[in-house]
Amino acid sequence: MKRILVTFDIDGTLIKSSGLLHRQAFSHAFLQVFNVKGSIDAIKYHGQTDPAIIVKTLVHYGIPYELANGKLPILKSSMVDYVKSHAEDIGKGLEVLPGVETLLQRLSSQKNVIIGLVTGNLEEIAWMKMEALGIKKYFTVPNFGGFGSDHMERGHLVRIAAERAENLFPGNLDLRVHVGDT
Known part of the structure; x- marks a missing residue:
């Protein structure tokens, strides 16, 4: 077989x-790590990975690529922690x-x-x-x-x-x- x-x-x-919680997790990470009040809606993100979306969005908001890329582990961890802390809303x-x-x-x-x-x-x-x-x-x-x-x-x-x-x-x-x- x-x-x-x-x-x-x-x-x-x-x-x-419409992934509200997932999208909010990006914004939470931007604010927590770089004090940037922003949304992934600032860029075209369809088809990209979450890390690429993170970096491209932060670059859009003026964070240098190298700095955003260097902080990816912290940003990803922040996103996951945010989603876990709001797990009851994941299906919304x-x-x-x-x-x-x-x-x-x-x-x-x-x-x-x-x-x-x-x-x-x-x-x-x-x-x-x-x-x-x-x-x-x-x-x-x-x-x-x-x-x-x-x-x-x-x-x-x-x-x-x-x-x-x-x-x-x-x-x-x-x-x-x-x-x-x-």
Whole structure:
């Protein structure tokens, strides 16, 4: 039986998101680390990783690239802490797209299919979104993927997820499929 790896993007692929809490987490981190009152709405961010959005937004507000990039670990940690402290609100503004849950149910029922995420979201925030929407249970355990917390450039995330899958679930993968909107 062929072994298949299927990875999914989140925003725009699995879910529709106005993502208020996630967006507020960016603003919180900007304020906490740089005393910048700003929003990611100041830039075009669709399809970018959270770290790239952080740096580009801060540069927009006058923070030098090197300084913003150097503070990424603190900024990412601030975002995750903010979301955790407001966990009861994580599902607000999020909606599973039509057909997604049925697809995930069918894929997860197949013994030869390994399911993970590939998303620009920070890993902890990504899994919190999946849990809040009731679809985390369909992803292969242990949960894995490629995330914005792993690399700033989205192009690296599919490879990272595949390497993790190969390490967690030894044996040849006959087919790798990524489903995303960017």
